[in-house]
Amino acid sequence: MSNSSLGRRGRAHYVFDKDLVYERLRDLLGDRVNREEHIRHSYVGDTGWLTLYHAFKRIKAPLPDIVVFPKNAEEISGILKVANEFRVPVIPYGGGSGVWGGTIPLYGGIVVDMKLMNNIEINEEAMTVTAEAGVLSYELELKLNERGLTMGHYPASMFSATVGGMLAARSSGVASTKYGKIEDMVLGLEVVLPTGEILRTPVKPRYTGAVGPDLVQLFVGSEGTLGIITRATFQLHLLPEKRIFSAFSFRSLEDGYRSVVKMLSRVTPAVVRLYDEEEVMRSKFKTYTPPEGVRGALLLLIFDGFGEMPELEEKIAREICLENGGSYIGDEPARKWWNERFRHYYPPLSPSSNLPMIYGTIDVAATFDKLLKIYRAVKEALYSRYGDYQLQTAAHFSHWSKSGGMVYLRFYVLDPPADPEKAIKLREDIIETAIKITAQMGGIINDHHGVGLDLGRYMELQHGPIGMDTLRRIKKVLDPNGIMNPGKLGL
Numbered sequence: 001m002s003n004s005s006l007g008r009r010g011r012a013h014y015v016f017d018k019d020l021v022y023e024r025l026r027d028l029l030g031d032r033v034n035r036e037e038h039i040r041h042s043y044v045g046d047t048g049w050l051t052l053y054h055a056f057k058r059i060k061a062p063l064p065d066i067v068v069f070p071k072n073a074e075e076i077s078g079i080l081k082v083a084n085e086f087r088v089p090v091i092p093y094g095g096g097s098g099v100w101g102g103t104i105p106l107y108g109g110i111v112v113d114m115k116l117m118n119n120i121e122i123n124e125e126a127m128t129v130t131a132e133a134g135v136l137s138y139e140l141e142l143k144l145n146e147r148g149l150t151m152g153h154y155p156a157s158m159f160s161a162t163v164g165g166m167l168a169a170r171s172s173g174v175a176s177t178k179y180g181k182i183e184d185m186v187l188g189l190e191v192v193l194p195t196g197e198i199l200r201t202p203v204k205p206r207y208t209g210a211v212g213p214d215l216v217q218l219f220v221g222s223e224g225t226l227g228i229i230t231r232a233t234f235q236l237h238l239l240p241e242k243r244i245f246s247a248f249s250f251r252s253l254e255d256g257y258r259s260v261v262k263m264l265s266r267v268t269p270a271v272v273r274l275y276d277e278e279e280v281m282r283s284k285f286k287t288y289t290p291p292e293g294v295r296g297a298l299l300l301l302i303f304d305g306f307g308e309m310p311e312l313e314e315k316i317a318r319e320i321c322l323e324n325g326g327s328y329i330g331d332e333p334a335r336k337w338w339n340e341r342f343r344h345y346y347p348p349l350s351p352s353s354n355l356p357m358i359y360g361t362i363d364v365a366a367t368f369d370k371l372l373k374i375y376r377a378v379k380e381a382l383y384s385r386y387g388d389y390q391l392q393t394a395a396h397f398s399h400w401s402k403s404g405g406m407v408y409l410r411f412y413v414l415d416p417p418a419d420p421e422k423a424i425k426l427r428e429d430i431i432e433t434a435i436k437i438t439a440q441m442g443g444i445i446n447d448h449h450g451v452g453l454d455l456g457r458y459m460e461l462q463h464g465p466i467g468m469d470t471l472r473r474i475k476k477v478l479d480p481n482g483i484m485n486p487g488k489l490g491l
């Protein structure tokens with residue numbers, strides 16, 4: 001097996017008396033401690049290709065030794081104190097919907113399933129909601145909508161992602177251009193530190209405060225390596241009274257890209273999705289059929305809000321698109337995409353239903369001047385190096401901000417090697433090619449799926465040796481025994 005095969009990872013660093021640890025945890029949580037084999041098998045990883053491929057090919061992968069189901073921060077504090085005493089790895093587990101191997105229990109240890117922590121408190125006067133880490137994204141949004149409120153956070157995985165997991169992996173929803181990423185929404189956190197202390201930050205309104213470095217943002221994106229997030233407070237918005245949909249075709253991707261960049265300094269759509277030719281053609285088999293002649297690029301826009309604002313914004317955006325070579329093709333493609341947006345990601349439409357096919361997503365971000373160039377360079381390199389394996393790509397640009405955007409480039413290897421060792425290595429090579437080009441051209445190597453296990457080896461490339469050393473020092477101070485999610489984030 002290649003080095004990346006999960007079964008080959010050593011467990012030598014972490015040797016502990018499993019029976020004793022189990023008994024100590026039972027003293028704390030009673031029946032909410034489990035070590036039955038079939039339960040441990042449920043926590044073998046996440047929803048990423050590496051985990052699914054191992055299961056599909058029946059390749060041995062590491063199991064956790066114990067799974068626990070705490071109900072509050074105090075219980076988690078007790079668990080982490082035991083883990084520290086016996087030097088046991090701890091893997092926080094939300095919905096397991098991550099895609100880069102963040103919840104794979106590389107060295108065994110204790111999986112802390114957060115889903116019993118599911119309390120929600122809405123404060124309408126403050127326009128905030130405080131949710132425990134195990135709350136599902138979908139449930140949270142549903143509760144808010146019942147009161148005419150929203151977070152504006154709609155990840156495609158909202159039926160399986162939790163508050164803690166979304167914060168830990170820097171999640172972004174489809175309407176992030178208007179509402180921001182999860183890190184823009186969070187105002188305060190409760191975190192259990194690796195040594196068991198419970199940190200509660202003040203709830204600070206956005207764009208306020210001059211009280212030193214931001215402790216909230218230290219834990220956002222830490223992927224379970226610096227502690228366990230137990231509760232978070234987010235800002236809220238009124239549920240918009242209307243949504244206006246609009247779609248444009250372009251002869252070239254460049255024309256569409258230029259239109260988006262121009263419109264973003266004038267208007268703020270909730271959703272902006274620019275599809276390349278390959279994805280337009282793939283879409284034919286999904287939720288809509290592009291009109292005759294739409295091959296160059298397709299742009300879907302959604303504006304939401306109150307009164308005349310959404311129509312006014314759409315009017316300005318439409319003028320920009322028409323001036324830059326776009327043709328208006330009605331509201332239906334964008335409306336249909338919105339109504340059916342979850343269908344793309346789950347079987348039978350998800351590529352995971354075509355295993356052992358190799359697939360993956362390169363979701364990288366950059367400023368306006370670099371993003372399109374990175375996309376071109378990555379695509380060219382992938383087709384020229386891996387064309388023999390019948391590699392195909394399909395991409396869209398989305399999750400834009402006022403300073404840049406993200407390209408979500410899917411790759412599919414239709415003729416993968418049958419030998420698992422070669423297949424795993426081939427996927428690693430494809431990812432490495434894309435990540436190295438992105439980093440060399442000044443891009444950010446992941447936009448909103450996190451780093452997990454797969455991208456950990458590129459953290460130094462992203463942050464530089466001094467940046468990485470700074471992260472390692474922070475880790476060492478907070479987690480002196482290295483128990484928190486070892487092997488992830490490159491730490």
Ligand SMILES: Cc1cc2nc3c(=O)[nH]c(=O)nc-3n(C[C@H](O)[C@H](O)[C@H](O)COP(=O)(O)OP(=O)(O)OC[C@H]3O[C@@H](n4cnc5c(N)ncnc54)[C@H](O)[C@@H]3O)c2cc1C
Pocket residue numbers: 046047091092093094095096097098099102103114133154155156157160161162163164165166167168169170171172173174222223224225227228229230345346448449450452485488
């Ligand atoms: C079909 C599909 C569609 C997706 N679409 C999107 C999308 O639109 N936008 C998006 O952002 N992501 C998307 N993802 C990726 C995934 O849903 C996100 O990464 C999500 O944030 C993970 O949440 P989770 O609760 O499942 O976390 P998990 O997978 O359980 O964990 C992810 C990481 O966070 C850590 N962690 C979990 N809970 C805690 C906690 N309480 N404290 C500290 N660390 C913790 C874990 O140890 C792990 O390292 C998609 C995934 C799938 C499978």
